[in-house]
Amino acid sequence: MVSLTGYMNKKGQKRVIPGFGLTLGITISMLGIIVLIPLCSLVIYTAKLSPKQFIDIITGKRVLYAYWVSFSTAFVASLINAVMGVIMAWVLVKYEFPGKKIMDGMIELPFALPTAVAGIALTHLTTTDGWIGSLADKAGIKIAYTKTGIIFALVFVGIPFVVRSVQPVLTKMDNSYEEAMEILGATPFRTFRKVIFPEIFPALFGGFTMAFARCLGEYGSVVFIAGNKPFETEIAPLMIMSKLQEFDYTAATSIALLMLITAFVILMINSVIQYKAAKKAK
Amino acid sequence: MRKENKLVKWIMISICALFLFVMLVLPLGYIIYTSLSDGVKSFISSVTDEYTIKAMKLTIITTLWAVGINTVFGLCASWCLTRFDFKGKKVISALIDLPLTISPVIAGLVFLLTYGRQSVLYPLLEKFGISIIFAVPGVIIATIFVTFPYISREIIPVLNSIGTDEEEAAALMGMNGFEIFRKITFPHIRWAFLFGVVLCSARAMGEFGAVSVLSGHLKGLTNTLPLHVEMLYQGYDFTGAFAVSSLLILMAVVILILRNILEKK
Known part of the structure; x- marks a missing residue:
């Protein structure tokens, strides 16, 4: 059905529902003040940099290493969350067990808990005399102040993303495919690989990229556990922070710009995949 | 089975x-x-410390500002994006979601460049005696930025799914805009709106990266609770840091419970 408002617009007549000018005006002016003007100032500031300056800064050894640390830890953490997220979504959708509601309600805790609080708690747990750290130390693994520690913190931050994007897809999915596969004698693993995985893949990938983008920029929970040693556990957001503390705005802006571009590229890849999946579903 | x-x-x-x-x-x-390991007394003394209380006040003020501004914005934006068709609609909704994808540290940096010493706006701000960077307004504006999409994102899907029929009928019968909103639209979006407010306050209370860039860490002046936790921790006052953290945990748990109640409505 053609909506009345849409129809009236095409005719160029007055809209039926009032408030267009007022709400649009407020929306655009607030958007301008909070989002657009600040972003413009970033662009203006970057335009002052010469390309050589920019390239010199972002290819500095310490900066490149910080990017590598951020990228690799965010990737591994998001991968762990992708696997655990699918398992958790599966358990929460397909099984009934006591305590299920509490488990389901807990998933969003990383969103609700301030990152700094999570950071110091995880650090203390994983130092060599912490509850988890002392166990790991016996096995010869050090967690706090290493890359493992960064991954640990990022896994915490990224927990909700994959679970919450896969859960609705699994809920909607009909059991009949799985039953048919079982009757036909397929192993559960084969059923998962051939039937379930292709169905949940777009949602899984969406959750993965959101978690990845979030982990790349994460600061609060990581600074405490990372130890922040240059060429070892220094992450890119921390590089920006330390450049700012030296009032070296040029360097901070250059590093930030590359991170912004990376985040946009990741999100664009995701939207292409989501678009293709939506097209295929039709 | x-x-x-x-x-x-x-x-x-x-x-x-x-x-x-x-x-x-x-x-x-x-x-x-x-x-609690050093006894309840030392817990209470760190929680009721002068600077903790100041930090808590600032956190509450910041959260109220963020929720207030984002309520006005969220309601207006979701009304104009779902009730009307116009050019540039997609651009607006993409821009609204932008703060979600930006690292908090970069958000802080962006405001530093806008209102800091090297900005074109700085002489103007100085003339009027307004300080934003390393002051309370900076903390508030950074928090508004990181929580910007939270309320509108919850309302938009609901408004899209209920359609415009009821509102059109009301408008044709001569109700004015505010009446339509109050009597017809708002009852539909009440729970989604509250849900957005809960998410927004959770993020506003806990924001660390962006606020940390802009606050300048002035003890008792621009320290929010998460920054206060960091300061205690870096001063090796672990019991104090953990005591203040447990306040934030309490808030987080309350928020989770509210969230779960609202999600069912």
Whole structure:
């Protein structure tokens, strides 16, 4: 059905529902003040940099290493969350067990808990005399102040993303495919690989990229556990922070710009995949 | 269900339970345990410390500002994006979601460049005696930025799904805009709106990266609770840091419970 408002617009007549000018005006002016003007100032500031300056800064050894640390830890953490997220979504959708509601309600805790609080708690747990750290130390693994520690913190931050994007897809999915596969004698693993995985893949990938983008920029929970040693556990957001503390705005802006571009590229890849999946579903 | 499947079921449940226990329950338990380890007295004295109370006041003020501004914005934006068709609609909704994808540290940096010493706006601000960077307004504006999309994102899907028929009918019968909103639209979006407010306040209370860039860490002036926790921690006052953290945990748990209640409505 053609909506009345849409129809009236095409005719160029007055809209039926009032408030267009007022709400649009407020929306655009607030958007301008909070989002657009600040972003413009970033662009203006970057335009002052010469390309050589920019390239010199972002290819500095310490900066490149910080990017590598951020990228690799965010990737591994998001991968762990992708696997655990699918398992958790599966358990929460397909099984009934006591305590299920509490488990389901807990998933969003990383969103609700301030990152700094999570950071110091995880650090203390994983130092060599912490509850988890002392166990790991016996096995010869050090967690706090290493890359493992960064991954640990990022896994915490990224927990909700994959679970919450896969859960609705699994809920909607009909059991009949799985039953048919079982009757036909397929192993559960084969059923998962051939039937379930292709169905949940777009949602899984969406959750993965959101978690990845979030982990790349994460600061609060990581600074405490990372130890922040240059060429070892220094992450890119921390590089920006330390450049700012030296009032070296040029360097901070250059590093930030590359991170912004990376985040946009990741999100664009995701939207292409989501678009293709939506097209295929039709 | 076959026996083998039952075994798989319980193995999967145990994996999840173990994972969530280590990642979520243990850190929370640890903070509360440590904050009480020096006795209730020292817990109370760190929680009622002068600077903790100042930090809490600032956190509450910041959260109220963020929720207030984002309520006005969220309601207006979702009304104009779902009730009307116009050019540039997609651009606006993409811009609204932008703060979600930007690292908090970069958000802080962006405001530093806008209102800081090297900005074109700086002479103007100085003339009027307004300081934003390393002052309370900077903390508030950074918080508004990071929580910007939270309320509109919850309302937009609901408004899209209920359609415009009722509102059109009301408008044709001569109700004015505010009446339509109050009597017809708002009852539909009430729970989604509250849900957005809860998410927005959670993020506003806990924001660390962006606020940390802009606050300048002035003790008792621009320290929010999370920054206060960091300051205590870096001064090796672990009991104090954990005691203040348990306040934030309490808030987080309350928020989670509210969230779960609202989600069911």
